[in-house]
Amino acid sequence: MAVETKAQIVAAAGETLKARGFAGTSTRAIAATGGFNPGLIFYYYGSLHELLVAVLAESSAARLARYRSAVEDAATIAELFVVLRRIYREDYETGYVRVVSELVAGGIAHRELGPRVVELMEPWIELAEGAIERALTDSPFEQMVAPRELALAAITFYLGANLLTQLLDESAAVERLLDLGEQAAPMLELLRQPR
Amino acid sequence: MAVETKAQIVAAAGETLKARGFAGTSTRAIAATGGFNPGLIFYYYGSLHELLVAVLAESSAARLARYRSAVEDAATIAELFVVLRRIYREDYETGYVRVVSELVAGGIAHRELGPRVVELMEPWIELAEGAIERALTDSPFEQMVAPRELALAAITFYLGANLLTQLLDESAAVERLLDLGEQAAPMLELLRQPR
Numbered sequence: 001m002a003v004e005t006k007a008q009i010v011a012a013a014g015e016t017l018k019a020r021g022f023a024g025t026s027t028r029a030i031a032a033t034g035g036f037n038p039g040l041i042f043y044y045y046g047s048l049h050e051l052l053v054a055v056l057a058e059s060s061a062a063r064l065a066r067y068r069s070a071v072e073d074a075a076t077i078a079e080l081f082v083v084l085r086r087i088y089r090e091d092y093e094t095g096y097v098r099v100v101s102e103l104v105a106g107g108i109a110h111r112e113l114g115p116r117v118v119e120l121m122e123p124w125i126e127l128a129e130g131a132i133e134r135a136l137t138d139s140p141f142e143q144m145v146a147p148r149e150l151a152l153a154a155i156t157f158y159l160g161a162n163l164l165t166q167l168l169d170e171s172a173a174v175e176r177l178l179d180l181g182e183q184a185a186p187m188l189e190l191l192r193q194p195r
Numbered sequence: 196m197a198v199e200t201k202a203q204i205v206a207a208a209g210e211t212l213k214a215r216g217f218a219g220t221s222t223r224a225i226a227a228t229g230g231f232n233p234g235l236i237f238y239y240y241g242s243l244h245e246l247l248v249a250v251l252a253e254s255s256a257a258r259l260a261r262y263r264s265a266v267e268d269a270a271t272i273a274e275l276f277v278v279l280r281r282i283y284r285e286d287y288e289t290g291y292v293r294v295v296s297e298l299v300a301g302g303i304a305h306r307e308l309g310p311r312v313v314e315l316m317e318p319w320i321e322l323a324e325g326a327i328e329r330a331l332t333d334s335p336f337e338q339m340v341a342p343r344e345l346a347l348a349a350i351t352f353y354l355g356a357n358l359l360t361q362l363l364d365e366s367a368a369v370e371r372l373l374d375l376g377e378q379a380a381p382m383l384e385l386l387r388q389p390r
Binding site: 021022023101102104105106107108109111114115117118153156157158159160161163164166167168169 | 216217218296297299300301302303304306309310312313348351352353354355356358359361362363364
């Protein structure tokens with residue numbers, strides 16, 4: 001039963017975050033959304049911030065699985081960008097972009113929260129690292145750049161894109177960036193040419 | 196006298212933002228920092244948010260001038276990255292990274308503020324666009340990518356880097372990204388080889 005209750009609490013917190021933002025997501029507001037006693041939040045999560053980290057961790061894991069299969073299935077870089085665009089649009093529509101942005105905004109405002117948010121970037125960096133490693137194998141650039149650092153750069157870019165989307169309250173700006181990816185794909189394919 | 200008073204108000208607001216973050220920067224807190232009557236903020240700026248936008252606009256213009264001369268003076272991409280690293284460290288030490296991050300966090304929390312923050316990215320995109328245009332001239336990639344979109348990507352990355360630095364409350368992560376830039380510089384020089 002505890003597992004079920006915890007899932008309900010996380011779902012209510014996620015909904016509240018999407019509807020009211022970080023500042024409007026109090027334990028009282030979450031409890032009202034889910035129709036349970038606010039005390040349950042402290043019983044199961046210890047604090048509001050721990051619960052919000054759990055919300056980000058859960059939605060991050062779900063989105064990560066989606067990106068992982070896209071990265072694994074794409075045969076070319078051009079194909080990968082087409083898929084990334086589709087998934088990013090889903091991220092926007094399902095509110096995942098908002099969840100990330102609200103937690104980042106919260107992490108800026110509350111110092112103890114910032115490093116927790118950054119920790120959750122780690123599996124994303126690993127995913128990008130693997131993809132970059134595979135893409136660079138046998139290319140002239142294999143020895144020139146470290147995949148780990150390039151992956152950190154990619155995730156830093158993704159973070160910036162999420163915030164930009166949310167600041168503009170529209171996904172148009174990021175669609176333009178994805179256009180760029182599609183445009184650049186033939187160039188990236190060139191870079192992959194074996195020596 | 197009005198010009199002087201406005202400058203004092205902007206300076207007090209900037210200091211308060213760096214010391215207390217967006218959430219702690221009330222008109223009362225700013226007036227206490229500067230030792231003036233809170234009414235002056237409304238008289239000269241109309242609202243707290245307008246004043247905070249003015250703080251970002253002013254520090255952004257100052258940093259932009261610094262980056263512009265660095266971009267113009269660098270003879271090679273490798274040289275540019277060395278200079279960018281030095282300026283970015285200044286951005287961190289002078290609190291500019293914090294001012295950007297706090298306004299982005301505020302723009303996430305307050306919908307009317309978000310687009311104002313994004314507007315201030317425009318001159319940065321133009322600066323990057325000019326630099327990229329010059330770098331791509333006569334390279335094999337001149338016709339392959341639009342400098343404007345590449346510039347938007349660069350500024351999106353810079354936004355992500357600012358936020359990451361602030362979330363971790365340290366500049367070490369971004370130093371690693373600048374390492375990457377320095378590592379990648381020879382590769383980028385290769386890309387610039389004329390056809």
